[in-house]
Amino acid sequence: xxxxxxxxxxxxxxxxxxxxFDAVYASLRAPLxxxxxxxxxxxxxAEDLLQETWLRLARSAPDxxxxxxxxxxLFTVARNLYRSHRRWSLLDGERLRQxxxxxxxxxxxxxxxxxxxxTERALERAxxxxxxxxxxxxxxxxxxxxxxxxAASVLGITPEATxxxxxxxxxxxxxxxxxxxxxxx
Amino acid sequence: MTLDPEDNLLRALPAHDVRPRQREHIRxxxxxxxxQRRMSHPLAFRVSSAYHRCIEPAxxxxxxxxYMAMTVRNTLAIYQ
Numbered sequence: 001x002x003x004x005x006x007x008x009x010x011x012x013x014x015x016x017x018x019x020x021f022d023a024v025y026a027s028l029r030a031p032l033x034x035x036x037x038x039x040x041x042x043x044x045x046a047e048d049l050l051q052e053t054w055l056r057l058a059r060s061a062p063d064x065x066x067x068x069x070x071x072x073x074l075f076t077v078a079r080n081l082y083r084s085h086r087r088w089s090l091l092d093g094e095r096l097r098q099x100x101x102x103x104x105x106x107x108x109x110x111x112x113x114x115x116x117x118x119t120e121r122a123l124e125r126a127x128x129x130x131x132x133x134x135x136x137x138x139x140x141x142x143x144x145x146x147x148x149x150x151a152a153s154v155l156g157i158t159p160e161a162t163x164x165x166x167x168x169x170x171x172x173x174x175x176x177x178x179x180x181x182x183x184x185x
Numbered sequence: 186m187t188l189d190p191e192d193n194l195l196r197a198l199p200a201h202d203v204r205p206r207q208r209e210h211i212r213x214x215x216x217x218x219x220x221q222r223r224m225s226h227p228l229a230f231r232v233s234s235a236y237h238r239c240i241e242p243a244x245x246x247x248x249x250x251x252y253m254a255m256t257v258r259n260t261l262a263i264y265q
Binding site for chain 1: 219
């Protein structure tokens with residue numbers, strides 16, 4: 001993200017400067033939202049989590065230590081919020097299963113309908129079908145462009161574990177794309 | 186990081202933005218929090234905060250150097 005260094009942004013947010021917030025919001029909102037939609041597979045959930053992520057920044061900015069990098073920090077918060085929501089949902093799912101009220105889980109990717117090409121559609125379909133751990137690391141590294149070291153800090157694992165997970169995610173993605181024969185040119 | 190063939194396609198996936206209404210709703214809520222912070226920091230607090238963050242540490246560093254200089258001078262005086 002071009003512009004002032006993150007420390008300067010954090011100081012501006014700490015002062016309550018709305019213009020500083022608007023600049024960061026404009027720059028990182030769409031990539032963060034896209035990450036949440038592809039991670040969760042649900043637009044309404046992604047919108048809620050996106051809101052909570054930005055509000056946490058507005059609340060926490062004065063307390064963040066100097067040197068905090070905003071982009072990884074925002075993605076870490078977003079990812080952790082999704083993980084927490086998922087844990088609670090699974091508990092609810094268990095209760096629903098007890099009452100034979102299991103919700104549908106095999107939903108298409110919300111971005112599949114917006115895809116502009118067959119390839120893009122195939123990729124969106126494949127991403128949403130990846131296991132969560134693989135989906136996370138693929139979205140961070142291959143889609144959002146984080147280096148494995150940065151992605152490791154978002155995921156709370158070592159860089160080596162991140163590389164291994166990424167390698168498995170890529171292999172699984174290829175398998176899913178191969179199953180969809182019309183995927184790649 | 187070496188890129189796999191699919192990485193170029195993945196990197197090119199668009200970052201679709203959130204709906205305009207939701208976009209504006211989040212912005213307004215964040216602004217409300219930031220405004221609250223601005224209002225809860227009156228001038229006296231800002232001055233006090235600047236004193237504790239800048240002036241006090243600077244004074245401690247200067248006093249520390251002054252003490253060291255005095256110690257070195259007194260030590261040298263023993264041998265003169």
